[in-house]
Amino acid sequence: xxxxxxxxxxxxxxxxxxxxxxxxxxxxxxxxxxxxxxxxxxxxxxxxxxxxxxxxxxxxxxxxxxxxxxxxxxxxxxxxxxxxxxxxxxxxxxxxxxxxxxxxxxxxxxxxxxxxxxxxxxxxxxxxxxxxxxxxxxxxxxxxxxxxxxxxxxxxxxxxxxxxxxxxxxxxxxxxxxxxxxxxxxxxxxxxxxxxxxxxxxxxxxxxxxxxxxxxxxxxxxxxxxxxxxxxxxxxxxxxxxxxxxxxxxxxxxxxxxxxxxxxxxxxxxxxxxxxxxxxxxxxxxxxxxxxxxxxxxxxxxxxxxxxxxxxxxxxxxxxxxxxxxxxxxxxxxxxxxxxxxxxxxxxxxxxxxxxxxxxxxxxxxxxxxxxxxxxxxxxxxxxxxxxxxxxxxxxxxxxxxxxxxxxxxxxxxxxxxxxxxxxxxxxxxxxxxxxxxxxxxx
Amino acid sequence: xxxxxxxxxxxxxxxxxxxxxxxxxxxxxxxxxxxxxxxxxxxxxxxxxxxxxxxxxxxxxxxxxxxxxxxxxxxxxxxxxxxxxxxxxxxxxxxxxxxxxxxxxxxxxxxxxxxxxxxxxxxxxxxxxxxxxxxxxxxxxxxxxxxxxxxxxxxxxxxxxxxxxxxxxxxxxxxxxxxxxxxxxxxxxxxxxxxxxxxxxxxxxxxxxxxxxxxxxxxxxxxxxxxxxxxxxxxxxxxxxxxxxxxxxxxxxxxxxxxxxxxxxxxxxxxxxxxxxxxxxxxxxxxxxxxxxxxxxxxxxxxxxxxxxxxxxxxxxxxxxxxxxxxxxxxxxxxxxxxxxxxxxxxxxxxxxxxxxxxxxxxxxxxxxxxxxxxxxxxxxxxxxxxxxxxxxxxxxxxxxxxxxxxxxxxxxxxxxxxxxxxxxxxxxxxxxxxxxxxxxxxxxxxxxxxxxxxxxxxxxxxxxxxxxxxxxxxxxxxxxxxxxx
Numbered sequence: 001x002x003x004x005x006x007x008x009x010x011x012x013x014x015x016x017x018x019x020x021x022x023x024x025x026x027x028x029x030x031x032x033x034x035x036x037x038x039x040x041x042x043x044x045x046x047x048x049x050x051x052x053x054x055x056x057x058x059x060x061x062x063x064x065x066x067x068x069x070x071x072x073x074x075x076x077x078x079x080x081x082x083x084x085x086x087x088x089x090x091x092x093x094x095x096x097x098x099x100x101x102x103x104x105x106x107x108x109x110x111x112x113x114x115x116x117x118x119x120x121x122x123x124x125x126x127x128x129x130x131x132x133x134x135x136x137x138x139x140x141x142x143x144x145x146x147x148x149x150x151x152x153x154x155x156x157x158x159x160x161x162x163x164x165x166x167x168x169x170x171x172x173x174x175x176x177x178x179x180x181x182x183x184x185x186x187x188x189x190x191x192x193x194x195x196x197x198x199x200x201x202x203x204x205x206x207x208x209x210x211x212x213x214x215x216x217x218x219x220x221x222x223x224x225x226x227x228x229x230x231x232x233x234x235x236x237x238x239x240x241x242x243x244x245x246x247x248x249x250x251x252x253x254x255x256x257x258x259x260x261x262x263x264x265x266x267x268x269x270x271x272x273x274x275x276x277x278x279x280x281x282x283x284x285x286x287x288x289x290x291x292x293x294x295x296x297x298x299x300x301x302x303x304x305x306x307x308x309x310x311x312x313x314x315x316x317x318x319x320x321x322x323x324x325x326x327x328x329x330x331x332x333x334x335x336x337x338x339x340x341x342x343x344x345x346x347x348x349x350x351x352x353x354x355x356x357x358x359x360x361x362x363x364x365x366x367x368x369x370x371x372x373x374x375x376x377x378x379x380x381x382x383x384x385x386x387x388x389x390x391x392x393x394x395x396x397x398x399x400x401x402x403x404x405x406x407x408x409x410x411x412x413x414x415x416x417x418x419x420x421x422x423x424x425x426x427x428x429x430x431x432x433x434x435x436x437x438x439x440x441x442x443x
Numbered sequence: 444x445x446x447x448x449x450x451x452x453x454x455x456x457x458x459x460x461x462x463x464x465x466x467x468x469x470x471x472x473x474x475x476x477x478x479x480x481x482x483x484x485x486x487x488x489x490x491x492x493x494x495x496x497x498x499x500x501x502x503x504x505x506x507x508x509x510x511x512x513x514x515x516x517x518x519x520x521x522x523x524x525x526x527x528x529x530x531x532x533x534x535x536x537x538x539x540x541x542x543x544x545x546x547x548x549x550x551x552x553x554x555x556x557x558x559x560x561x562x563x564x565x566x567x568x569x570x571x572x573x574x575x576x577x578x579x580x581x582x583x584x585x586x587x588x589x590x591x592x593x594x595x596x597x598x599x600x601x602x603x604x605x606x607x608x609x610x611x612x613x614x615x616x617x618x619x620x621x622x623x624x625x626x627x628x629x630x631x632x633x634x635x636x637x638x639x640x641x642x643x644x645x646x647x648x649x650x651x652x653x654x655x656x657x658x659x660x661x662x663x664x665x666x667x668x669x670x671x672x673x674x675x676x677x678x679x680x681x682x683x684x685x686x687x688x689x690x691x692x693x694x695x696x697x698x699x700x701x702x703x704x705x706x707x708x709x710x711x712x713x714x715x716x717x718x719x720x721x722x723x724x725x726x727x728x729x730x731x732x733x734x735x736x737x738x739x740x741x742x743x744x745x746x747x748x749x750x751x752x753x754x755x756x757x758x759x760x761x762x763x764x765x766x767x768x769x770x771x772x773x774x775x776x777x778x779x780x781x782x783x784x785x786x787x788x789x790x791x792x793x794x795x796x797x798x799x800x801x802x803x804x805x806x807x808x809x810x811x812x813x814x815x816x817x818x819x820x821x822x823x824x825x826x827x828x829x830x831x832x833x834x835x836x837x838x839x840x841x842x843x844x845x846x847x848x849x850x851x852x853x854x855x856x857x858x859x860x861x862x863x864x865x866x867x868x869x870x871x872x873x874x875x876x877x878x879x880x881x882x883x884x885x886x887x888x889x890x891x892x893x894x895x896x897x898x899x900x901x902x903x904x905x906x907x908x909x910x911x912x913x914x915x916x917x918x919x920x921x922x923x924x925x926x927x928x929x
Contacts, residue, residue, distance in 0.1 A: 025822060032720045032724025035720035040737075042793075043744055049759045237647075242647040245645055258652075263651050264918070268847060270848075276899070277654075280900070305654070333633065333637060335637040365750045366878070366882065370885050385447070399754065400858075403753075418750075421751070425747075
């Protein structure tokens with residue numbers, strides 16, 4: 001065949017318009033990729049931020065020195081009488097610690113000239129004398145012996161070891177001097193000062209503004225646990241009961257429509273409005289104590305209820321009508337059908353929804369702020385049920401509280417607390433996913 | 444007897460009723476199993492419920508009503524001895540309660556015999572010191588009329604507790620007896636138990652309505668008292684927000700409303716394009732594996748609590764924006780700004796918009812896509828000209844719901860946007876929102892009945908109405924304009 005020239009309107013030659021359209025297609029696809037990339041970058045930045053700022057809170061610098069618990073200071077009468085031992089306050093123990101520190105420094109050959117008494121005392125945390133006192137009161141036989149203790153170092157010293165405090169910033173800082181930091185270097189080289197894993201972060205109660213090194217999440221975790229127990233005990237039964245009624249028994253009339261619209265709206269109401277409700281009704285009218293887990297639990301129950309109702313209804317709807325028909329066919333009543341046949345089959349979905357609702361409730365802060373949970377709580381609440389009425393804190397509220405304090409050591413602890421909170425949420429979400437995978441049936 | 448013990452006793456009685464009812468029904472079964480109308484377990488449940496429900500209901504009603512009745516009696520008694528201002532009444536009641544608690548502590552620790560407690564004379568005994576030594580703190584010394592009111596409060600409370608226990612236990616026993624007597628072969632136990640259970644289910648659904656009613660009522664009542672103290676025109680139209688501790692504050696909502704809307708607009712500008720494009724890419728272009736991995740990862744952004752975003756805004760995004768954008772451009776020196784809060788809130792809303800849009804886009808039937816592609820359109824032209832217009836009502840609904848979420852958000856703006864109420868166009872300045880002021884006015888130190896504190900309820904009601912309006916409009920738009928295919 002002769003050479004046929006490609007005609008003008010052939011598919012083998014793209015014209016300008018087609019090229020434009022293809023370019024538009026590529027651009028559109030690129031927008032989608034860029035959008036997803038931005039979301040992933042934002043998530044990555046968030047996670048990196050959290051981990052880099054928060055992991056430092058899990059380690060704390062401590063000083064290891066031998067302390068002579070001299071009887072002449074701690075137990076003048078020599079009788080080991082608990083009441084007499086209690087009379088020795090932390091001031092006495094602080095003197096013992098300072099003496100021990102001076103002796104340990106001298107033993108390692110570290111020069112301390114140029115450092116005043118207050119500067120030496122400032123190397124150790126103000127919480128440390130209380131630590132030693134608790135140890136001695138628990139075990140009075142230690143009096144008279146020399147024990148090797150590991151006490152928290154001062155907040156600024158800890159900041160120096162973590163890089164927050166530098167020699168330049170120490171010159172402008174009223175709480176630490178460059179000489180103390182140089183002493184810290186020497187102590188580190190000699191093995192007296194080191195960073196250890198800080199289990200107290202998870203178990204100790206909150207501490208005052210001057211002692212960030214001793215602040216911990218113990219009370220907050222317990223308070224959050226109590227509130228989750230109350231939410232589980234109240235929201236799950238009420239939510240499931242309401243869903244069963246709305247899904248299976250309610251007649252299709254205006255009242256039921258109203259209830260359904262109501263629940264959909266409640267799910268979208270801002271959480272702070274629930275806080276206002278809690279303040280106005282539970283605290284002002286019912287007179288429940290402020291900052292108590294019971295009030296927080298009740299407010300969070302009201303918030304979680306719409307979520308649980310919506311997810312339970314979806315699970316109940318997913319059970320095929322043939323199950324219901326079969327049960328009715330063998331002579332069961334409507335109530336027996338629901339409770340003996342439909343509910344057990346919908347149970348995995350209901351539990352998954354409940355766990356996700358709980359996870360959402362765990363992270364809520366705004367309503368708890370309004371019911372007075374910003375209180376600084378030093379004592380652990382008692383065991384339930386009395387403990388529900390004792391003042392307590394909650395994890396997200398503790399995070400907020402710590403961000404409001406001036407010391408950057410507290411900001412680091414806030415990031416660390418965020419890691420703890422996210423760890424709990426991760427566990428709950430993984431449990432929900434595993435539950436769903438293991439037990440869900442596809443009809 | 445304390446409430447907990449009474450409840451435990453009633454529960455035990457109910458359990459006993461279940462066992463006995465069931466046993467009695469079983470004994471009536473006879474040789475063939477068809478003599479009973481209902482299964483024995485239902486007879487047991489009918490006895491248990493007859494014991495439990497009237498008694499528990501009476502117990503809870505009593506516990507609800509008792510405090511206000513006692514309070515009224517206390518105030519009546521005080522009113523005959525001294526003049527009481529209406530504003531002082533709650534404080535007096537609290538004082539009386541605390542003194543009564545102190546007397547209880549004295550009696551419980553065995554420090555004074557009951558007879559001596561009844562005869563304490565507050566002018567001769569240092570009650571305040573005595574209480575303080577036992578862990579009960581009083582603000583001032585105890586005047587005689589408060590002491591006598593506290594003593595009669597204690598006496599009335601004890602006798603009320605006694606009557607309550609007796610009444611409730613009597614109800615339980617009567618219920619037990621009547622329930623047990625009912626058990627015979629003709630009794631329709633299953634029907635009666637199912638009726639009661641249905642009633643309980645209806646009650647549970649009622650709690651949802653009760654919550655909404657509670658929200659609206661609680662805010663309405665306090666808002667009414669606020670508008671009695673402060674002019675409503677000044678609240679809604681004044682451009683100044685400056686609460687003063689000593690009164691004479693300017694409490695105008697306009698700067699707060701402006702801050703809220705500005706931050707929400709920025710958040711939507713960030714979230715809607717990214718969320719929409721991400722949803723479209725994941726549902727139209729991505730392979731199944733890519734979608735299965737990426738969708739959950741984006742959902743992770745939705746599961747992170749807002750306090751984490753708040754701290755992220757405060758500690759990371761704020762200083763970054765200030766150092767790289769605001770200061771070089773000379774637009775502001777604050778790390779807390781509208782831009783910070785808006786940006787972080789937008790990031791939080793991305794999965795919200797994305798998952799809602801994904802749902803609507805996947806509901807558009809495949810036939811429309813196929814038809815458009817068959818006519819020669821490229822994929823992006825199909826999406827732009829066929830799918831998005833078809834899904835538009837749902838997308839608009841999603842945007843409105845995201846806007847409602849952004850307006851009601853608290854922690855991100857508390858930590859990221861600052862507390863200065865101003866009307867300004869500069870996005871790098873700190874501006875505050877309605878939610879921040881609700882938190883600050885209700886957690887501050889001012890007196891609860893002052894307009895500075897009550898304004899928080901008015902703000903809350905406004906916020907509730909705005910978000911409710913947006914949700915209703917979203918629902919309406921979706922319902923009215925949604926195309927129904929087949």
